[in-house]
Amino acid sequence: MVPIVVFASGRGSNFDSIQRAIEEKKLNARILAVISDKKDALVLSKAEKAGIVSLHVAAPVSSTQSVLERRMAHEKKILEEIQKLKPQFLVLAGYMRILTSEFINEFRSEKGYVRIVNIHPSLLPSFPGTDAYAQAFRYGAKVSGVTVHFVEPKVDSGPICAQEVFSIEDCHTVGEVEKRGLEIEHRLYPQTLSWVLTEKFEIERRSEGRFYVRQN
Ligand code: GRF
Secondary structure (H helix, E strand, O other): OEEEEEEOOOOOHHHHHHHHHHHOOOOOEEEEEEEEOOOOOHHHHHHHHOOOEEEEOOOOOOOOOOHHHHHHHHHHHHHHHHHHHOOOEEEEOOOOOOOOHHHHHOOEOOOOOEOEEEEEOOOOOOOOOOOHHHHHHHHOOOEEEEEEEEOOOOOOOOOEEEEEEEEOOOOOOHHHHHHHHHHHHHHHHHHHHHHHOOOOEEEEEOHHHOEEEEEO
């Protein structure tokens, strides 16, 4: 079982889907802890209920420090927790903070990729950043999507593990887009993690310097 730590800031529906996949033996992993930057995040109470260590690691609020200094101080506290737990992978599931390159590089494998995975609610590289389903809807896009990718220092970049597209032409609200997207997320994330966490893939460097993740 691959030991993982899940990072999340909110409701935790992706945490639920990962936890369910583990229980149903579709995903050979063990969640050592759930870490959240938000004290009242629903995901923490969900983890506690499931008997999983749930940790709230608050970000410092000092006004004398720069954003970067605060970010690094926060990550230092997180790293202290992680070093005790020794996970093989970090799984981001709705974690709403930007990670520094220093933190990310702590998890870089000897093969070059970073052992941190993220799910983003768009067809990257379209609509990076927050509220991606809303961004696609408000833009008038005909399709939206879901991307599972390795984390790299540039936000919402990194080699793509899996993507799925869905039509939003007949959606009248952002809520409808999100509902459709989340259904895909809850299937795609555990499914993708099942081969990513066991490192059954190759990352090929193809023309123009792009990276291509190929499942073995
Ligand atoms: C999901 O849409 C995920 O793709 C994005 O944030 C949302 C988190 O939802 N990164 P939940 O907390 O897993 O329910």
